[in-house]
Amino acid sequence: MRNVFLLPLVPAVAPLVAAITLHKRDVPTVVELPLERRQTAAVLSRRDSSVGVSISNEGQTGYLLNLTLGTPAQTFSLGLDTGSSDLWVNVANSSLCSASDDPCKPFGLYNASASSDYKPVDAVFNATYAGGDNAYGSYATDTLGLGSTKIDDFQFIIAESSTDTQGIAGIGYKISTYEAEHENKEYDNLPYALVASGATKSAAYSLWLNDIRSGTGAILFGGVNKAKYHGDLQTLPIVPVYNRYYSLAIALTEVSVQSSSSSSSYSDNLPLAVSLDTGTSLTALPESLVNKIYKDLNVTYVEKASAAYIECDMTNKDYNVTYSFSGVEITVGISELILDATEEGFPTGTCIFGLVPSQEGLNLLGDTFLRSAYVVYDLENNEISLANTNFNPGDDDILEIGTGTSAVPGATLVPSAVSTATGNGATATGSVATGSTITATITSTGDSTSTAGTTSAPTSGSGSDLTSSTSSGLAAMSTTNAKHLLSGLAGAGILLMV
Structure with missing residues (x-):
């Protein structure tokens, strides 16, 4: 989705011990x-x-x-x-x-x-x-x-x-x-x-966007670069829509705000299927969740500008926003969320904040998230692997992604991850979803393998029913030029509400 800017529910789990195939070659096929x-x-x-x-x-x-x-x-x-x-x-x-x-x-x-x-x-x-x-x-x-x-x-x-x-x-x-x-x-x-x-x-x-002060990043087709992330890659299932895979979305289960003296965790409107979208400059999440983060960080949203501002000097504070995906945590430092830019009419000394309320159910983790995450998109196995970005990598350590399951080298499947969604009821006209109503369900499975076509009763980890709907007008994002193709089925992240 090109969204050109204007923009613990599940406990942490220990890595699953599994056989891992490493594909180290003198000349990797990448x-x-x-x-x-x-x-x-x-x-x-x-x-x-x-x-x-x-x-x-x-x-x-x-x-x-x-x-x-x-x-x-x-x-x-x-x-x-x-x-x-x-x-x-x-x-x-x-x-x-x-x-x-x-x-x-x-x-x-x-x-x-x-x-x-x-x-x-x-x-x-x-x-x-x-x-x-x-x-x-x-x-x-x-x-x-x-x-x-x-x-x-x-x-x-x-x-x-x-x-x-x-x-x-x-x-x-x-x-x-x-x-x-x-x-x-x-x-x-x-x-x-x-x-x-x-x-x-x-x-x-795999994608490495580097930090917010850098003008360059890198994409590595067919491989991973171990030098560019911290720790181990952890693998999560992509959430299917209508029993098929259309969008590169995973389930967000918790968001928290931390400083050296405090920590707050939020689960409003979560679990939520969110698209990891390089075409979106900012991150867009449900309004109730975003408002709590705004309160923690003293952020002000201006509806006319479809943007939020924060004191520029907050970039030097020790705040972090952490996103959790069935226990996999990606931490985004406050300096990565504050753009060294402003909008007309914003107060002097303020900068644009890289998180906005989503509109019409379009829930996206854009560049203000992706710069802090090393992301491996495995379209063959319908999985996404995550690790925290290393902004100061040493020499390249490139490994080839092979074929078959467990193809991403060094990645570990997350057990009991929120993993499946089924839906029905959508209609589409042309390439824009109009008047669509999507009912989605998700389940926590015993492993992290995505299973298309699941027909079991919808539950969350706590047993709650999970439903969602989207309406027409997904393009109503005023100062954005969202490039996410609205094709009826692949339009947006599906809201999975407890």
């Missing part, structure tokens, strides 16, 4: 690529020059992945998005990109006639994202370049019309591509195409 963080100058007004980001292109923020398309190669910088699945690029003759100031040019413009490997595909793309952005075009294939890696006949979208000056590199499930959902035709999007080409062994990748 593809590692740098990510560039870009932040908007229009919405965010920097207080000083200390933020290590490139300010360019009004209305854009997030992490950009550089790649090429075509022969000879045409260069692109696309927004990396775990919340959608298609890769699309702009063309020069679109209404947006043909403006006199040429706003799309810094991110790349595709020219089909200039590539000898271009081939059209008889399928159209007409996607609407939360926040109102949309793109229309047609599918094609061409040669894709990722560093030294080449993929022949890679399928992507040429956006003849869009409301975004940069394209998107969606790396979610291939079942969630527009063509799969609307034409019932699956194709290998980027994670799967890397496997088909032999560049990686598995449709899995």
